[in-house]
Amino acid sequence: MPSTEVTTQTVRAEDGATAQVRFHRRPGDPSAPVLVCMPAMGTRAVSYTPLAEALARAGFQVVLGELRGQGTSSVRVRRGVRYGYHEMVTYDYPALFRAVAAAFPEAPRHLLGHSLGGQLGTLYLSQEPHMAAGAILVGAPSCHYRGWPFPQRLGMLAGFQLAAAFSSAYGYFPGRRIGVLGNDSAQILRDMAAQVRTGRYHVPSSPVDFEPWLAELDLPVLAVTVRGDGMAPPAGVRGLSDKLTSARVTHWELVLGDGVRGSRHYGWIRDHASLVDRVRTFVDQA
Secondary structure (H helix, E strand, O other), rough: OOOOOOEEEEEEEOOEEEEEEEEEEEOOOOOOOEEEEEEEOOOOHHHHHHHHHHHHHOOOOOEEEEEOOOOOOOOOOOOOOOOOOOHHHHHHHHHHHHHHHHHOOOOOEEEEOOOOOHHHHHHHHHOOOHHHHHOEEEOOOOOOOOOOOOOHHHHHHHHHHHHHHHHHHHHEEEHHHHHHOOOEOOOHHHHHHHHHHHOOOOOOOOOOOOOOHHOOHHHHHHHEEEEOOOOOOOHHHHHOOOOOOOOOEEEEEEEEOOOOOOOHHOOOOOOHHHHHHHHHHHHHHH
């Protein structure tokens, strides 16, 4: 029997949206912990395949979730297609975690959320904390502009308000065309712009003020800052983790090798050896 078995499953949300999700199982060890990996904004799940394979070799079972509008999602980004934090937290994350619970009934589940995937995963777990045994948040900041140093914080504030206004007029955010992140819904940009401006997770698409729910979330959390990551600076990462006043938060800085090319925000997906070791320790302790 192979140590790891990779299958694909269609996960259907309550509103009908679907995604093709990859499950990395360990048939010989069905109680091995499961890491539910959720991508960054505008990033396809397949980009995390090298990380998933390394985690599987380290003894984990892994599920590569997909953000709405990206990769294998049935929701295609175009004019007139509206979705925001509300749809992902209310429909997508619950459908995925329930599918994971059904597929791995003997195994503890942990969120492994990158950037926006970690933020949204934390909002979801604040509503259904029983669905996970813990959370690993990698480069997942509150997007409040004050989490960035001066003068970058001014660019962060102005840039997201401009992007939200442009997306509303254009019909969606054409990130691939302008070379910033990926294509996404205009509502996502409006929600993010509101959080950038106010620092609060009470966004236009959702009737829920998540702030008190975040304060009550009682889970072990590993908050990972990647050294040199300008998209998730230390103060930004603490801006999210500091909202989790009932959680048992451990902060850890990930230092990438000198040979990593491109953005540090994404470089850890391939330069992942030390992260895999740290996640192993965290999950064992949790």
